[in-house]
Amino acid sequence: MFDQRTIRRRRAVLGVFVGLSVALLTAYFGESGGGILHALQRGAQEALAPVETGASRALKPVRDMFGWFGDTVDAKGDNDKLRKEVESLRSRLARAQTAQRDVRQFRGLVGLQRESGFPQGTQPVTARVIARSPTVWYSSIKIDKGSGDGVRIEQPVIAAGGLIGKVTTVTGGTAEVTLITDAQSAVAAQVMPDGANGIVRPEVGNPNDLLLDFVEKGRRVTRGTTVVTSGFGTGRVRSIFPRGIPVGRVSKVNLDEIDLYQRVHIRPFADLRRLDFVQVLTRRPPGQQSASSGQSGQVVTP
Amino acid sequence: MIISPLAFLRVGLLLLLGVILQLSVVGQIGVLGGYADLTPLLVAAVAYYGGSVAGSATGFAAGVLLDLATGATMGASSLVLTAVGYAVGRFREVRDPSHGLLPVPIGAAATLGWAAAYAGVSFMLDIGATVSPLVLRDALITVLLNSLLALPVFVGARKLLRPSLAVDPYDRRRRRRAPRETGPIGLRGLEV
Numbered sequence: 010m011f012d013q014r015t016i017r018r019r020r021a022v023l024g025v026f027v028g029l030s031v032a033l034l035t036a037y038f039g040e041s042g043g044g045i046l047h048a049l050q051r052g053a054q055e056a057l058a059p060v061e062t063g064a065s066r067a068l069k070p071v072r073d074m075f076g077w078f079g080d081t082v083d084a085k086g087d088n089d090k091l092r093k094e095v096e097s098l099r100s101r102l103a104r105a106q107t108a109q110r111d112v113r114q115f116r117g118l119v120g121l122q123r124e125s126g127f128p129q130g131t132q133p134v135t136a137r138v139i140a141r142s143p144t145v146w147y148s149s150i151k152i153d154k155g156s157g158d159g160v161r162i163e164q165p166v167i168a169a170g171g172l173i174g175k176v177t178t179v180t181g182g183t184a185e186v187t188l189i190t191d192a193q194s195a196v197a198a199q200v201m202p203d204g205a206n207g208i209v210r211p212e213v214g215n216p217n218d219l220l221l222d223f224v225e226k227g228r229r230v231t232r233g234t235t236v237v238t239s240g241f242g243t244g245r246v247r248s249i250f251p252r253g254i255p256v257g258r259v260s261k262v263n264l265d266e267i268d269l270y271q272r273v274h275i276r277p278f279a280d281l282r283r284l285d286f287v288q289v290l291t292r293r294p295p296g297q298q299s300a301s302s303g304q305s306g307q308v309v310t311p
Numbered sequence: 312m313i314i315s316p317l318a319f320l321r322v323g324l325l326l327l328l329g330v331i332l333q334l335s336v337v338g339q340i341g342v343l344g345g346y347a348d349l350t351p352l353l354v355a356a357v358a359y360y361g362g363s364v365a366g367s368a369t370g371f372a373a374g375v376l377l378d379l380a381t382g383a384t385m386g387a388s389s390l391v392l393t394a395v396g397y398a399v400g401r402f403r404e405v406r407d408p409s410h411g412l413l414p415v416p417i418g419a420a421a422t423l424g425w426a427a428a429y430a431g432v433s434f435m436l437d438i439g440a441t442v443s444p445l446v447l448r449d450a451l452i453t454v455l456l457n458s459l460l461a462l463p464v465f466v467g468a469r470k471l472l473r474p475s476l477a478v479d480p481y482d483r484r485r486r487r488r489a490p491r492e493t494g495p496i497g498l499r500g501l502e503v
Binding site: 018019022023026027029030031032033034035036037038046049050053054057060061064065068071072075076079139140141142143144145146149151177178185192193194210211212213214215218220282283 | 333338342346363374384394397441445
């Protein structure tokens, strides 16, 4: 069907492209973050950012239309669940308000400066999501704020509900955020109010389920309790996530007798599949640096 | 495919448009928990109309573009998409198909191949995390959505690439349809 020259040319082309791909892979793994391929990626992202922003904004009605169909299907199931949650939250709110009033009174009495749950003084920068990675193996989004807005690498990023990830690449006007569902992600966290510590890892492909790993067996972890970032660190390594950012709620606890640790399943507070706006915490809370240093517990800075 | 600067421009434009649309719009529209993926469809479309050489070159270029735009590991996507493009191109060259609905199974097979091979490459690169079985569900939904998108994507790609195509399978199909009302009575259906 084909002459030998055509066959040879076809095979040579395939060989060249496969070889080039393997060479790219090897070079990419071999170089540091400041290498030529990484720089090329940053340059390409910076060049494509305005186009992606424009396309994202122009075609938002299309996305919303498809979102509306999905939401309508989901709404019925969510309705009953949310009603129950509202009831539960109302009673919790009443308890929290009572407790808050009590706290205010105690503060007045003893003059104790207490921090609220969420870290203060973090200078959040609000950004719009302009693109997201198409594969589940690299869970990342791109936002329309960059180094010009004070965004730097390894700053925590939150969305409505709680923690979603950290900044991994920054250009002048954009930044890439690696989500906590990314295969390489790990976040030092603790279960409140018991204080059991662990590392939040993703379960690739299931953004509604995170794993809190390395939780000591003796610690009692109950379903429904809240998991927040612990902000723990040693003298040399410090978690990039400040203490107190909500991560999710415990959905299941695996108590396997063989394992040394408990495996706690968490449902994240933030909806990681539908992110429109996020906030980058551009400043570390001033009170937490000294508080975290010197505490025990290895902290992962992914 | 006739290799010319205009052909390069057309394929480059198609890929750039596809990747931007994928990242900004299609990748953000979740359907049943999954997302459509235009990239393997575009590579398959070019390979289907242009053959294995054009297919593997387009696959490589699409992979590099995708990795550059998303910040993923450079070379992984291009390795897989090169193979996808080559395979679709070879299928076209060996079987010489011309059925109008063929883009649907070809798009599905290309997407399935892309998802499976990319997962394999990711495993080999040591992702170091637990993998949920829901990955399979997501991949199947992507294959299903891409099957639905295959026809319009292939039609669009064909329209864009047509001036650079050496052979258009649909044109050949139309030429094969001989006039049925020719010839004298008794020889109807035969070309005379």
